[in-house]
Amino acid sequence: MKSISLYALFPTDRLKKLRNLRLPGQRLTTCAVGPLAALFGPTRPLPLASDRKTLGRALVEFQFMLETLLPLGPVLPAAFVCQFADTDALDAFLIAHAEKLQQALAEFGSRRQHQIAIRYDGSGAAPGADWPHAFETILREACVDVLMLPREDETVLFNAAVLIEGDGTERLDAALEKIDAFDTAALRIKCAGPLPACAFASVRAEPLAVERVNDACERLAVAREASLPDIKAAFRALMKVVHPDVRTSSDVARGAETAAREARDLLLRVREAELALDKAGRRFPAPPPALRFLRADSSGQAA
Incomplete structure (x- = not known):
């Protein structure tokens, strides 16, 4: 199946207006997951970064579409590139991160x-x-x-x-x-x-490779299905070994501490997302795509 791109999120009470939306040259589709309504469409081939003219035209078209969405009410924009393998991956993303997405929509949607x-x-x-x-x-x-x-x-x-x-x-x-x-x-x-608040809080989905999650489990010595308390306990136990106050080589210790924190943060995010899917009675074969809020002056903030 052809990949899809998320364009924006709205409260579900805007769903009827979204379904009546027509934009020249755009094949738009909507879906509702809980209190969130999503606007998405088929992914278009991205121009090469070296092709500045075509890339600039694509950015202008994307900006025009976002301007068109403003009269519909609160809107949380997606990043210029926010792709999913299919609608199942989009559904998993919306369910897994529903609470954080709702909070962002409430904070930035009307700004x-x-x-x-x-x-x-x-x-x-x-x-x-x-x-x-x-x-x-x-x-x-x-x-x-x-x-x-x-x-x-x-x-x-x-x-x-x-x-x-x-x-x-x-x-x-x-x-x-x-x-x-x-x-x-x-x-x-x-x-x-x-x-919309594009430069301040654009939604981006980042696929998580199974290998990356498995590596994090190995670093903390926890099972793939480890609970949130188990992950936190494993991290605390590891810190007693790799913390710079314990290790004689501070440079090695700092590297090990950073890697351990990154593994903990990744596993906590993945487990929280999977628990949200379990609560909704949904299963997704791979780790759900990670959520990141992009800001134009930085690479973004993981959520």
Whole structure:
């Protein structure tokens, strides 16, 4: 079966609106798992990273689709690439991580993202060295979060994604007016948006290889079906052996401690996901895909 891509998550009370959604060139499908409604479709071949023109066009199409979803209400966007082998894998992912996904939808679903780019056209006095910091301070007072982005060229003084509450547009406008007052003639402010909170909490699924889970079990010396208390107890026992305060070689100890913590965290996440599937009366032959919330300034946070 052809793989599928997740685009966004919604509360299930938006399911009827989702089923009536039509986008040019998109074959969209919906499903509901508990309180979550998912919008997904067939995975399209991704352009090579070197093919910037095609990749840019694909990103623009993805952004347009997310903009189209805004009138439907609270939305938690998926990352640009969020693929599953089939609908069974998607169902397992949604069931296994339902609680964390609901929390993220409640926190970010009604918030909106804008991108603020501020250029200096050179017509006035040279901008102060502290202006970018002042711009950031003003925006942080008006927004829920500010995420600094790379500047495209030397004419760009400031480039950031900002996150506002659903009713925060007036506060954002007032903040931009304060910034514009620094030099109304020479500053060029571009505010693009709104979008869902793509840069702040995009959903990403990461397949977990059976070998990786087995290696973690071996490191902690626990069985594959070990319970949560068993995994924690095995980790504590291992720490008594590999902790830097015990080992004579601190470098080796630090490496062993890091590996043990990573194994514990992985097994706890996998076991919690499997318990959620068991509770729902569902079985999945492989470890359920891991959940990661991506943020544009980092690789993301495992959940």
